[in-house]
Amino acid sequence: MTKTFNYIERTVEKLPVQILENQQEGAVLIAGLIADLIKEKQANNEMAVLGLATGSSPIKIYRELVRMHKEEGLSFQNVITFNLDEYYPMDPASNKSYVHFMHENLFNHIDIKPENVNIPDGTVAIDQVAEFCAAYEEKILAAGGIDIQILGIGRSGHIGFNEPGSTANSTTRLVKLDGITIRDAIKDFGSEEAVPHRAITMGIETILSARKIILAGWGKSKSAILKAMIEGPVSSDVPASFLQLHNDVSVYVDEPAVSEFTRTKAPWLVGVCEWTPRMVRRAVIWLSQKTQKPILKLTNDDYKKEGLRDLLAQYGGAYDLNIKIFSEIRDTITGWPGGKPGATEKTRPERPVPAVKRSLIFSPHPDDDVISMGGTLLRLVDQKHDVHVAYQTSGNIAVFDDDAIRFSQFAIDLLESQGEKGSKLHQSHVELIDFLKNKKPGDIDTPFVKNVKGLIRRGEAAAACRFSGVKEDNVHFLNLPFYETGQVEKGPVSDADVQIVVDLLRAVKPHQIFAAGDLQDPHGTHEVCLQIIFKAFRKLREAGEEWTNDCYTWLYRGAWQEWDVEDIEMAVPISPDELMRKRKAIFKHQSQKDEPVFPGEDKREFWQRAEDRNRETAKIYDELGLVEYEAIEAFVRYPFEDEESFLK
Structure with missing residues (x-):
């Protein structure tokens, strides 16, 4: 089930947005659009040209396309793909490369021709990068341009790796990564030092040249930047906002992803509001914070001035409404999280019985x-x-290697201090030291190392x-x-x-x-x-x-x-x-x-x-x-x- 903002609700929104139940529903919908394009092109004996993204947002889309290939016979023989970006430098054989990502999540499981797969090369010599990027642009043009471009959005506002400061006329090029992007990548690389600080990316102009653009954004962590992209001005500070200049963009999100939008935070400012009990509380709290007045001091004029006249009408005036919401919030406060024994008030959050829970x-x-x-x-x-x-x-992955060495050494020293050599444990300790000294970013800890960290x-x-x-x-x-x-x-x-x-x-x-x-x-x-x-x-x-x-x-x-x-x-x-x-x-x-x-x-x-x-x-x-x-x-x-x- 999807929700599309109507005209009134979009007075502050400059891109069409569809809210879906969850990411899986979005994946099915977007994969269906891609499949329709492929089938239409097949019927006309033409190639379908797709611009593809990496990251968490498109994974389920790719899984759904794989399912359609295996279960419904969707063929990719007439598909050409161009990926948005790749870290630089990056060995394509690395499990951190986008080459690896795309093959693991899509290409290895469908019948696309290898020669039709295009991903920026993270091994190009630095003095040849500009030439490679120009050739990448030419190859997109030679393929007839991109029919559908899939995008995610980074918390820096990037699309592809077009970080803040990117311009509307930028094309495929080598870029420096924003600090937010680097920090977000630590979870994949293990440390900030291991994250490449540069990347090759399609430019804003390259992305906007696609005939249709689909952007997927999931989760509350993306809500603030999605709001800036959709409600804010076109600005190089938020590169994704350049999508407002395109005439065929679809943005697919889930409920948490719109949690910071005006239509969620203060829907009464953008259209007719359904006054549920939760929305009434939100409006009164919002008004209290906006006017910097305690709830019980809010007046009829405060409500009218800030666009809450219809809410006021439902409750007959500020006095009764203020008392109602103040009382509801007051009743949430309790010093007895397990319930207060003998309490008779029915408004307490927890039951008084049993007295010992x-x-x-x-x-x-x-x-x-x-x-x-x-x-x-x-x-x-x-x-x-x-x-x-x-x-x-x-919680074993969240322990530094040095702590594992220290605790393992402590166990050895403790045994030896008691006159026990513990040969098997000593051998495991030696193997732990050897493994951690030679450990590379992305290497999975041995069972013994995981056990030490878990302990x-x-x-x-x-x-x-x-x-x-x-x-x-x-x-x-x-x-x-x-x-x-x-x-x-x-x-x-x-x-x-x-x-x-x-x-x-x-x-x-x-x-x-x-x-x-x-x-x-x-x-x-x-x-x-x-x-x-x-x-x-x-x-x-x-x-x-x-x-x-x-x-x-x-x-x-x-x-x-x-x-x-x-x-x-x-x-x-x-x-x-x-x-x-x-x-x-x-x-x-x-x-x-x-x-x-x-x-x-x-x-x-x-x-x-x-x-x-x-x-x-x-x-x-x-x-x-x-x-x-x-x-x-x-x-x-x-x-x-x-x-x-x-x-x-």
């Missing part, structure tokens, strides 16, 4: 629990609930739980199989992953579950872990296990983002002393201290991000006119009984 906290990585909800974890323990913590993955993370997690007061028997290390690839790209979720979580849920029978709803984790582990929990819980519900009917599931967010205030259903205040205890719990994760292996774009340490985020949430509550707290951790309840409504 079994609380099961799922942590995708071995530190998400204390980073994301450490204050709430401590509060649950202090209030005598039966707190369990389940670490879903080993480092496990020991840190256990230490944080001890500090927080969680019983030793209540700490569960699940080591879900999907994660254990030794690289950033994980394996597919299997029945084994789900069954491990099913077994734990069945054993604990929690009254409340806490799980990571922070889907902006740049490597996708959080989302996969959450879906595994959902599948496991649904399986138990369908099996008729009664405890599932009285179990609340609370979603927290972590180091990457926070819930919007209009979405928060439980806000747990954190005192200055509790915030310090939370910090000390995070410090137990020493391998992630100072500089983690995968810091993302944010250079702050995880404890700093967490504290700043918690303080910012408290500040927003204060500015809306609520009580002033030091910090707040926020949660949203996931209603399994009404999932469809929630997901909308």
Whole structure:
């Protein structure tokens, strides 16, 4: 199901956008358009010329084209392809090259003629690059020009590798990569030093010469740059904005990708708004922040001046509306995340019974629990609930090689200090040293290295739980199989992953579950872990296990983002002393201290991000006119009984 912005809603949007249910639906739709072109050209005895992109956005498109080839007989014999770009320098045999990417994800699985595949050559001598680029342009022209150009968009606003500063008349050339692009590539190359700092790319003019352009953008992390591309002016600061100059561009996105758009943040500014309860809260909070007034001080004139006259009409005036929204936000605040024993107020987020709850906290990585909800974890323990913590993955890829050497050497020294040589362990240690000294970017750790790194993370997690007061028997290390690839790209979720979580849920029978709803984790582990929990819980519900009917599931967010205030259903205040205890719990994760292996774009340490985020949430509550707290951790309840409504 797709949604297309109508004319009124597009007053601030300069490109046509279709919102799809998910990335797979977009892949099927886009692959279908490509297939239609290929078949039309085949019928006319002509070649179809495709401009192709790499990266995460088009992978599912290519998989769908492969499926159509294998199951529906779609032939690529009459297809010529031109790829947008390639790192420079880059050996095509490297598993980091776009040559490798394209063959692994598309060309090896279809019947395209090898001579019809064109990808920029990352091995061309530097003094021959300009000549190669000119020849690439000529080859596109000789093929009759590109019929459909597939694009993704980088967080720098690049299309291809046309970084900020690129001009509308640029053609295929050698470019320097933007710092954001380089940092985003660390997850593929292992370190910033290993990422090539240059690339050969088609230019803006080359891209705009395509007869049709399709851009796919998925996820919340792309929302801000998509907004700049679609709502902002044409500018070399956002190279993708040059697409506004083309007369046949289609932009396909999912719901999270439009989360920063005006039509999502403030739809009343661009058209008729459907005033759902959530949208009403959003509008009142928006107005409070825009006018810099507490909610209870907003006036009829404030609503009218900022385009909210129709909302005001529905509620008969600012007075009643202000009280309604203020009360709803006030009722999210609780110092009792496990429920307050004996409480009679029906507005509290959690039930008062049972007075002692079994609380099961799922942590995708071995530190998400204390980073994301450490204050709430401590509060649950202090209030005598039966707190369990389940670490879903080993987190072994996020440990520096030097830490593995240090801990392995410690094990050897410990044995020798006790008069035990441990020949087998000593041999494994020697092999570890040899492997890590000769390790190249992209090499997968040996099983022994992965085990050492996993044990480092496990020991840190256990230490944080001890500090927080969680019983030793209540700490569960699940080591879900999907994660254990030794690289950033994980394996597919299997029945084994789900069954491990099913077994734990069945054993604990929690009254409340806490799980990571922070889907902006740049490597996708959080989302996969959450879906595994959902599948496991649904399986138990369908099996008729009664405890599932009285179990609340609370979603927290972590180091990457926070819930919007209009979405928060439980806000747990954190005192200055509790915030310090939370910090000390995070410090137990020493391998992630100072500089983690995968810091993302944010250079702050995880404890700093967490504290700043918690303080910012408290500040927003204060500015809306609520009580002033030091910090707040926020949660949203996931209603399994009404999932469809929630997901909308």
